[in-house]
Amino acid sequence: MGLHGKLVASIEFNAGGDVFHELLRYKPHQISTICPEIVKGCDLHEGEFSHVGSIICWNYIHYGKAKKIKEVIQLIDEEKRLIQFKVIEGDLMELYKDFVITIHIEKNSGIDLVTTTFEYEMLNENVEHPISNLSLVIDIIKAIETRHLAQP
Numbered sequence: 001m002g003l004h005g006k007l008v009a010s011i012e013f014n015a016g017g018d019v020f021h022e023l024l025r026y027k028p029h030q031i032s033t034i035c036p037e038i039v040k041g042c043d044l045h046e047g048e049f050s051h052v053g054s055i056i057c058w059n060y061i062h063y064g065k066a067k068k069i070k071e072v073i074q075l076i077d078e079e080k081r082l083i084q085f086k087v088i089e090g091d092l093m094e095l096y097k098d099f100v101i102t103i104h105i106e107k108n109s110g111i112d113l114v115t116t117t118f119e120y121e122m123l124n125e126n127v128e129h130p131i132s133n134l135s136l137v138i139d140i141i142k143a144i145e146t147r148h149l150a151q152p
Contacts, residue, residue: 003097003122007134010106010115011141015148017105017112021081023144024103026050035143037061038136045070052076055088062136067091071101081105092133097121099130101137114141 013020023030026049032039040059047054057070069090076083082104092099102117116137118130 003125005118005120005122005129007118007129007131008115009134009138010108010113011138013105013112013114013141013145015145017081017107017114019148020112020114020141020144021083021105024083025076028056031140031144034147035140038140038143040066047073050076056085057090060136062091062133074100075102077104092130095123095127096130097123116141 028049029042029044032041038061040061041057042059043057045055045057049056052073052075054073055070056073057068060067060069067090069087069092071085071087074084074086082102084100084102087093087096087099087101098119098121100119102119104115106113106115116134118134120130122129
């Protein structure tokens with residue numbers, strides 16, 4: 001079994017891809033008010049939310065347990081509406097040697113898709129692929145979409 005992996009999910013986002021990108025880039029701390037059952041907090045530890053090199057800490061619930069992740073923004077591409085985070089501390093680092101999360105907005109036949117990519121290296125062969133973590137991100141995306149579609 002290989003220790004490197006890549007998971008990709010593209011989810012239709014009917015509230016407009018720009019809405020999602022702007023929220024994630026400039027106001028990620030608001031995600032905890034949109035889906036408080038999953039995201040408990042988002043704190044800026046260094047820099048500014050919208051800048052490469054900034055460090056963000058997320059508190060979230062996974063399988064009923066409180067978890068934490070600290071990540072650095074390593075790439076922002078406005079043209080592709082892409083943000084890439086490298087996990088540097090937290091619960092995921094107990095299982096993975098490297099973990100990079102890329103989120104970008106694509107258009108496919110006039111439909112906005114939020115595409116999330118996990119690229120990772122497991123610490124050993126006994127570690128599971130982070131499919132449940134990707135499912136959690138999908139739940140967050142859908143909660144953001146529902147919230148924005150409900151606004152007048």
